[in-house]
Amino acid sequence: MLPSHRNNLAAHLSVHGGLPALDRDALIHEIDVAGIRGRGGAGFPAAAKLRSVAPGRSIVVANGCESDPFSSKDRALLELAPHLVLDGIQVAAHAVGATEAYLCLREGNRSVLAALAERRDAVPVKVVAVPHRYVASEETALVHFLGSGDARPTGKFPRPTERGLRGRPTLVQNVETLARFALVARTGADRFVPTDLVTVTGAVARPGVMEVPADTPVSAILARAGGSVTAQAVLIGGYGGTWMPRSLADPLPLGREPGLSSLHLLPDSHCGVELTRNILHTLAGESARQCGPCMFGLPAVAADFTDLLSGRDATGRLARRLPLLSGRGACAHPDGAVRLAASALRVFAADVHAHLTAGSCRITAGAA
Structure with missing residues (x-):
């Protein structure tokens, strides 16, 4: 192709x-x-x-x-x-x-x-x-x-x-x-050889677009892009995608998770909670502002992640808020933000705990 x-x-x-x-x-x-x-x-x-x-x-x-x-x-x-x-x-x-x-x-x-x-x-x-x-x-x-x-x-x-x-x-x-x-x-369908175009970014030596056979495992794609062997998390599906631990993502065929054909391998020097907060702020600012989930829900979720980074416990609010937003927007824009936020809370639970107990995780502490 x-x-x-x-x-x-x-x-x-x-x-x-x-x-x-x-x-x-x-x-x-x-x-x-x-x-x-x-x-x-x-x-x-x-x-x-x-x-x-x-x-x-x-x-x-x-x-x-x-x-x-x-x-x-x-x-x-x-x-x-x-x-x-x-x-x-x-x-x-x-x-x-x-x-x-x-x-x-x-x-x-x-x-x-x-x-x-x-x-x-x-x-x-x-x-x-x-x-x-x-x-x-x-x-x-x-x-x-x-x-x-x-x-x-x-x-x-x-x-x-x-x-x-x-x-x-x-x-x-x-x-x-x-x-x-x-x-x-x-x-014809019988001679069609399916391939996927995928964008790979983050902790990789060769970022960019590559064409791979359909159902290629995430691990093979990251290896071909020269992915860092020490990176621990990957965002599958772009801004409205899903964070996964590297160990769980590696064997998955590309396309198994919702979202775009995109892999972002989180560099060791980056805080996943902070990157998620930044993406959520972007998604809130880029909404059409014509339905409740976009106008009020997304800015609130982004603010909750800012609180987490500052050591203020917003996990309870997020647990109540996120289920109220999914599936209720005029389009699927809020659904992607909810998917991103919920997966970040699971994958970066240890970092969230560190921010709440020590005011920072090992990454943001080193950058301070």
Whole structure:
């Protein structure tokens, strides 16, 4: 999926060949058998999402915004393999009978624009720059932005596949998911070799994006990235992901935990409680501020973690507060913050205890 250098259209076609003609039902069947799931973090079965879009007058929105600071896989894909993504948009448009398509990015991408200039696609693709906000890449926020210029989520119902942009059925898919569509359309499910793009950061010698076989264990990915053998915790899934002790995370196949395809190996010199507090403050500041969990709950959770760092016991408040936030937001933004906070309290329990009893843990004490 990810070449070592960018291919122009001629080179892309020499590697992958042209897109074959497939009818809608056959195409969705191949995607289903291939087991493709959304690669934007939710992991929803792609074929089920395609089938939920009423064919005819529908719209395809390719999501390449990638707002999480711990993920850069989509940017790498768009830079090195833009034609594979653009092929995937055409495949998706054919599958749902779309007449319009949009590619949403955080900023202009010269690689994508150059690729579009080489093509004459059946369904024109319009590139749209989306505001630099964390929640702006949520699917209802993208649809809302394209229709009104306001990049805030609009709630869980109706789903965009039922009533999206300008009231028309709208399919929103991550760009890596769409690249997989383009591969399966060519190979069929029986010859499709699934791989995952993963961003690795933190205590690794070779940070960045790598492509690995599907279900590769976390330990193998970290070893390939030159991960520190002494690091004790890894954040799986980005800012809305899950902290895990290294010993438990190592044997897990990538993708088993919710969130993005992202691994952040906590350096020995960093306090996990402090990093979690900083992420929670960012998530609180980046919310749309239009539902109770985001407007009041996330700032309160971030403040509770600040109290923990200062030696003030907020564990009781957090135990009561976190269950009240999960599943109650207008989108899944609060759910990710709750998942992050709850996992940090489990994984860094000894550090929390040290902050409460001694005013600091071994890391923050050394930095003082």
